[in-house]
Amino acid sequence: MKKDLNPYVFILPSCCVLAAVVIFPTIFLWYVSFTNYDLAVGWEKKQIVGFANYFFLFLEDKDFWHSLRISLVFMVFVVAIEFWLGLFVALLFHRRIRGKRLWMSFLIIPMVITPSIIALIWKLMLNTEYGVLNFLLASLSLPKINWLGYENALWSIMLVDIWEYTPFVALILYAGLQSLPQEPYEAVVIDGASPLQIFYYFTLPLLRPVILIALLLRAIDSLRIFDIVYGLTQGGPGNATELMSLHIYRLGFRHTNWIGRASANSILLLFIITLLTTVLLRILRKSEVKEGTT
Amino acid sequence: MRLKRKLFVQTVILDILIAIVLFLAVFPFFWTLLTSLKTRAQALDPSVWLFTPTLENYRAIFQKRDLMMYIKNSFIVVTFTTLIALFLGTLTAYGLARYRFRARENLAYWMISLRMLPAMAVIIPFFLLGRFLGLLDTHLLLILVYLSFNIPFTVWMVRGFIEDVPQELEEAAWVDGCSRFQGLRWIVLPLIAPGLAATAIFCVIQSWNEFVFAFFLTSFNARTVPTTVTFFLSVLGVIWGEMAAVGIVATLPVLIFALLVQKYLVRGLTFGAIKS
Numbered sequence: 065m066k067k068d069l070n071p072y073v074f075i076l077p078s079c080c081v082l083a084a085v086v087i088f089p090t091i092f093l094w095y096v097s098f099t100n101y102d103l104a105v106g107w108e109k110k111q112i113v114g115f116a117n118y119f120f121l122f123l124e125d126k127d128f129w130h131s132l133r134i135s136l137v138f139m140v141f142v143v144a145i146e147f148w149l150g151l152f153v154a155l156l157f158h159r160r161i162r163g164k165r166l167w168m169s170f171l172i173i174p175m176v177i178t179p180s181i182i183a184l185i186w187k188l189m190l191n192t193e194y195g196v197l198n199f200l201l202a203s204l205s206l207p208k209i210n211w212l213g214y215e216n217a218l219w220s221i222m223l224v225d226i227w228e229y230t231p232f233v234a235l236i237l238y239a240g241l242q243s244l245p246q247e248p249y250e251a252v253v254i255d256g257a258s259p260l261q262i263f264y265y266f267t268l269p270l271l272r273p274v275i276l277i278a279l280l281l282r283a284i285d286s287l288r289i290f291d292i293v294y295g296l297t298q299g300g301p302g303n304a305t306e307l308m309s310l311h312i313y314r315l316g317f318r319h320t321n322w323i324g325r326a327s328a329n330s331i332l333l334l335f336i337i338t339l340l341t342t343v344l345l346r347i348l349r350k351s352e353v354k355e356g357t358t
Numbered sequence: 359m360r361l362k363r364k365l366f367v368q369t370v371i372l373d374i375l376i377a378i379v380l381f382l383a384v385f386p387f388f389w390t391l392l393t394s395l396k397t398r399a400q401a402l403d404p405s406v407w408l409f410t411p412t413l414e415n416y417r418a419i420f421q422k423r424d425l426m427m428y429i430k431n432s433f434i435v436v437t438f439t440t441l442i443a444l445f446l447g448t449l450t451a452y453g454l455a456r457y458r459f460r461a462r463e464n465l466a467y468w469m470i471s472l473r474m475l476p477a478m479a480v481i482i483p484f485f486l487l488g489r490f491l492g493l494l495d496t497h498l499l500l501i502l503v504y505l506s507f508n509i510p511f512t513v514w515m516v517r518g519f520i521e522d523v524p525q526e527l528e529e530a531a532w533v534d535g536c537s538r539f540q541g542l543r544w545i546v547l548p549l550i551a552p553g554l555a556a557t558a559i560f561c562v563i564q565s566w567n568e569f570v571f572a573f574f575l576t577s578f579n580a581r582t583v584p585t586t587v588t589f590f591l592s593v594l595g596v597i598w599g600e601m602a603a604v605g606i607v608a609t610l611p612v613l614i615f616a617l618l619v620q621k622y623l624v625r626g627l628t629f630g631a632i633k634s
Contacts, residue, residue: 069538074453075465078446078509085506086472089483096482107486156376169617170380173387176616180569180584181605185390187590188598196389199404231383232627239624277628288476291569295587309478316482317574323482330479341474345467 090334097328103321110324117328127303128329131311134218138307139286142225143279149226150233150278157234158241168238171231179228183295186224187212190296217297217304224292229285233278240274241267273351280344284337308333387609394602401598415599416607423589423600425607432566432582434497439504440561444554446505447512452542454513455520456528466517469510477570480506485574495576503571508561515560515626519553520546556622559615566612583608 097117101110121128157168177185189196190211198208211220244267252262268275290309293299299310306314312333316326393401395411419425454466484503485494493499527549528541536544547554569584576585586608590601619626 071453071457071459071462074449074457078450078513079465081446081502081505082469082472082509085502086475086480089480089487092483092487093480096486153379156372156379159372161373161376165620167376167380169620170384172616172620172623173613174383176563176567176612177387177609178567178569178584178612180567180587181608182386184587184590184601184605185386188393188602189386189389194402194404194598196404227382227386235624236628281628284474288474288478290478291584294569294573295591298591309476312478312482323486327482330482333476334479337474337476337479338471341471344474345471348470349463349467 093327093330093334096324097331099324101323101327103316103323113324117325118332120325121328121332125325127306127311127314130303131306131308134306135287135308138218138222138225138289139283142222142229142286143282145222145226146230146233146282147275147279149230150237153230153234154237154241157238168235171234174228174230175232177228179291180295182224182228183292186220186227187296190220212297212301214301214304217301221293221296221305224296225286225289228292229282233282236274236278236281237271240271244270273347276347277344277351280340280347284340284344287333287337287340308336390602390605392602393598394606396599398597398599401602415603419600419603419607423586423604425583425586425604428581428583428586429607431497431576431580435500435504435580435582436562436565438497439501439508439565440558442501443505443508443512443561444558447509447557448516448547448554450509450513451516451520452546455517456525466513469513472510473507475506477568481570481574484571488575495579497580499575500572500580500582503575504565504568507564511561511564511626512557515557515622516550516554518625519550519557523549553622556619556626559619560622560626563612563615 098112098114099110100113100116101107153171157164161167174182192198192208192210192212195211197211201208210216248266248270249262252266257265287308289307290313293305293307293310294313297305299306299314308329312326312329314320315322315329392407394415395413396406396409397412397414400406400409454462484499488494488499523546528536528545531541531545532538566582567584568582569587572580572582572585573588576582586604589604590597616623
């Protein structure tokens with residue numbers, strides 16, 4: 065056979081583009097995070113300030129800690145609730161149903177709608193005076209809720225996120241359930257195990273990699289969230305819903321133009337997400353290997 | 359007999375639960391559709407469920423708010439970023455699927471990790487670089503920036519599809535004198551065409567929905583559809599009908615596309631880690 069092409073002929077073009085649009089900007093971000101660049105002052109007048117921006121965030125910026133805390137609270141709650149609800153929905157569909165494909169297509173609606181538009185839709189429904197949710201509450205003679213007020217705003221945003229992404233978790237878990245092998249089940253059913261036992265001792269462990277992938281994807285995406293919060297509350301009222309990415313927005317673009325400090329915050333967000341991504345990739349790699357050997 | 363009855367009751371309960379779940383999933387969309395067809399006064403009254411629909415809001419968003427410009431911008435950005443990502447991504451996917459070399463898996467997994475990149479973390483360098491290069495508020499900048507997630511996505515999806523094609527088919531073609539590229543073009547591509555189409559559709563949906571980059575990197579000329587939310591941030595409760603109409607117009611194309619790729623959805627959501 066004639067001489068084969070080098071694999072990099074195929075790979076290099078993409079890598080060059082990605083280097084230009086990802087690697088270079090990330091390095092640039094590191095650089096900016098060590099300067100005191102302020103949009104209002106100008107690029108020429110910036111100075112290298114070492115770790116000052118990081119110290120500012122850690123020592124002086126109480127809102128940074130606030131945003132970190134509520135981001136983690138947000139992540140833990142939405143991931144936990146979406147997991148249990150998603151598992152519930154996946155199990156509901158995991159049986160013979162007429163027209164299943166059609167029914168499942170309804171489930172797709174929340175997760176493919178443009179997220180910023182989702183914010184609009186829910187803003188419509190959550191309004192205290194004219195929103196349909198309070199109308200429904202009132203018709204059940206329950207008191208009205210100030211959904212986007214200071215106390216409730218973060219929970220309302222969780223509610224929207226749960227609405228949007230529970231189908232996502234459900235679909236992944238459903239696919240996992242469908243791909244489980246049938247033989248072990250037949251054996252344990254003969255042994256007389258109860259459905260609950262079967263689920264706990266067989267289904268859940270077999271489903272573990274799929275569950276982990278779904279949960280980590282959700283955890284990562286819940287930390288990246290920006291559009292829904294921006295559309296609904298823009299981080300407010302006060303800083304009630306100022307999650308990490310909203311805090312970056314406020315530092316760099318909204319109230320102040322401290323691009324240096326905002327960059328340092330961006331680096332920290334990147335760091336947290338990289339940690340989670342590393343775990344996710346390890347699991348993906350492991351499940352890939354297993355697939356390859358069987 | 360009793361057992362049969364118990365099973366029947368069980369099935370009915372499960373069906374009812376599914377109905378509730380589907381109702382909850384669809385209701386916000388349905389409510390938006392309803393609101394978009396109301397008059398201004400009706401839109402503020404959630405007790406109105408039956409009424410004579412009006413298209414007034416749709417007329418308003420196209421005439422007063424120039425929604426067509428936003429759609430046009432979205433269309434340009436989405437089309438080009440998808441085509442470029444598909445071309446470059448497929449080449450890379452082929453390299454990763456058909457060659458064995460040392461850095462292969464590391465490279466592949468590095469690419470997935472780009473999918474996790476938080477937009478708000480990289481928006482600052484994009485914004486500054488865009489400013490230095492004079493590219494802010496151009497389609498070109500958005501097209502390039504969107505490649506950062508579309509290329510990795512395409513690589514992962516298409517790699518899976520190519521690996522499903524037996525290599526023997528290509529080898530036979532090589533014996534007949536085909537080059538690598540010709541083998542890819544005439545043997546592999548036709549076989550993975552449905553997968554490619556699905557991948558393209560996913561890229562379209564992702565790019566169409568993207569908000570952060572569009573919001574910060576454009577100001578007037580290259581504004582895309584998701585940024586229209588900014589019309590409705592300050593004016594509370596006044597133009598709800600228009601708000602809903604924008605929602606429906608922005609959402610419909612994505613929904614239709616998503617239904618076309620339902621079969622590949624899980625694969626797309628998990629980068630091919632779960633194939634069903």
